Amino acid sequence: MTSPRVSAATLDAARALDPDAITSIYLAYAPDLYRYFRGELRDRESAEDLVAGVFVSVIESLPGFRGPVEALGGWLFQIARY
Numbered sequence: 865m866t867s868p869r870v871s872a873a874t875l876d877a878a879r880a881l882d883p884d885a886i887t888s889i890y891l892a893y894a895p896d897l898y899r900y901f902r903g904e905l906r907d908r909e910s911a912e913d914l915v916a917g918v919f920v921s922v923i924e925s926l927p928g929f930r931g932p933v934e935a936l937g938g939w940l941f942q943i944a945r946y
Contacts, residue, residue, distance in 0.1 A: 868936065869892035869893065869936075869937065870885075870888050870889055870892050870933060870936065871933065872932070872933045874888050874889065874933075875889075875936060878926050879926050879927050881926065881927065886922075886923060889922070889936070893936075893937060893940050894915050894919070896937075897914075897915045897918055897940065897941070897944055898912065900941070901914045901915060901944070914944070918940065918944050921943050922940060922943060925943070
């Protein structure tokens with residue numbers, strides 16, 4: 865199992881919609897999401913737009929995410945695939 869990129873405390877704060885905690889999650893995972901979309905689309909602007917869209921969904925859904933911090937990355941990519 866890989867270690868989480870953010871702490872459990874950061875995830876808890878993000879679930880409460882703390883802007884700093886959400887920013888920490890964004891900084892931890894946005895580069896990988898961007899690479900994923902860029903590889904699929906081969907278009908920088910579209911990849912950036914899709915990362916932004918994922919994080920809009922993430923912010924809306926974080927209060928309901930009940931998984932452990934180790935599952936956060938997988939959950940983010942699950943959102944990205946929809």
